[in-house]
Amino acid sequence: MSFRIIVLAKQVPDTRNVGKDAMKADGTVNRAALPAIFNPEDLNALELALRIKDQRKDCEVIVLTMGPFRAAEIVREAMYRGADRGYLITDRKFAGSDTLATSYAISLAVKKLEPYNLVISGRQAIDGDTAQVGPQTAEKLNIPQVTYAEEIPEVTDTHIVIKRRLELGIETVKAPMPLAITVHSSAPDCRQRVAKLLMKYKHARTVTELQNETKDYTELYNQRPYLQIDEWTVDDLHADVEMLGLSGSPTKVKKIENVVFAHKDSKVMTSSDEDINNLMKDLIESHVIG
């Protein structure tokens, strides 16, 4: 039996490069207007998974993502770096899902991939910073969780040892499997693409992507079935639609406000000796400092 690791990854808008058209009128994110990247901590998670694969010949790394069709990009990206295969959960019915509805959908997809040893993801995604989907998925799968992993010093057939990065220090735990792990940004950076894998998987496509290709891939896919990235819809997951999307999300966005600055009467000064001398005098006289 193989040692199966499922890496949960998310394609996220690069929130470090947000423009004015980033939000739609209804308060949801206009993802189309933003550069999409592999969520940084999910890359750390992929690296920890690949390190186990480096050690174990029987290890299989599967990447699972949920998002629009274009999220297949990060499945390919993961395969270029060493993942064996991947799945894209995609359906319009998922739109508007909060973390609870998202973890429900992900947990159903993970169950389709049973038996697995580890479900590993980044601690949080940079578009929401909630850190909720990992623990919530673990709960839905009814398996234990170990959050904020930084290193995995030991893996056997029966247990795993994980070093956790906490606010005030380091904690090492020993846990049985199956287990859910979330990975902290202090874990090692993900390895780069491997040229051989890039060549091997560069034609990997989802069904939807193939429909939009002008080239006929039929023969290639008959020869190399591993190029197929499966898409899973609500029907494939046998999901209860009431538990997905807006209806399955207990949190609602009541209001979105663009940030307006309360302008203070800011006094602007130069870096001249005179200006700074006066400022320091003022601060000392008003007992703010000194």
Next chain:
Amino acid sequence: MNNIFVYCEITEDKVIADVSLELLSKGRKLASELNVKLEAVVIGTDLKDVEAQIFPYGVDVVHVADDKNLFPYTTLPHSAIVLEIFKHEKPEIAIFGATSIGRDLAPRIASALRCGLTADCTSLEFGDHFENKTQTEYKNLLYQIRPAFGGNIIATIINPETRPQMATVREGVMKKEILDAKYKGKVKKVNTAAILKDEHFVVQIIERHMEASKINIKNSQVIIAGGYGVGSKENFKLLYDLADVLGAQVGASRAAVDAGYSEHERQIGQTGVTVRPKLYIACGISGAVQHRAGMDQSAQIISINTDLNAPINHIADFTIIGSITDVIPKMIKYYKANSK
């Protein structure tokens, strides 16, 4: 209406964590507004007299789960106990610290109860809501307010239908305030033996290296904070020079921490600590809303920036246009010259 619950964390020194006392202080105000009780949940080992630490914050009921192996925190036993209490008591609101512990525990609880959870709130208040689709009116919902999406927006999140309404809040966001030193509530002992099973202890802690946080910028009266604009770790040393002279602490923006200029413990903002010093000197900080959420209540703000249009300048009392390598040495020089 049902009561408001706060999950209280135990520190390495075996006392109630500051963040939990802050949340109790906020919880007290929310409870009084709704005219309901404030209840606390404390889970740990050897918790004798723990209630004395929290009653002064206006706690009406404390649920104490005291058993071996409940300290240090592990996920499954704590979530089993919290779930049992919540299933029984059906809280209206449940608040957790947005800490290593709270962010591990709260989502697990929210998932099991299938209720909504909002992370890293910067404000909690009550408000009403009318749902057009169902023509339903909701009174006194908890407005969970947090910056979102790269800090370009402030989102107000509500959970109209599910209970408890759950939120996590970072340390320092709420103010710790004793209500009445003589306030007395009721202690309810949790029957842990009836809840805990062997399967809750499958994750074992085999080693721990914890230290009480040495860096404590939260209580500092003067903070010198650096952003990405500081430019390098070397330049960041200038901030320490100024801090030494002024008796201040050094803080950092997330961008500066991400760039490796500063330790994570110094991060100020939505995903770091919130500070309210007498003087905040922002060096090379552009002022994304997440950062401002952690410092905009400072009594005085000085911004040192090469960019006149940096958002931080809009909330600064003084803006010095210049580079920190030029300005900071001058500030040190003229501070020394003028203070005697």
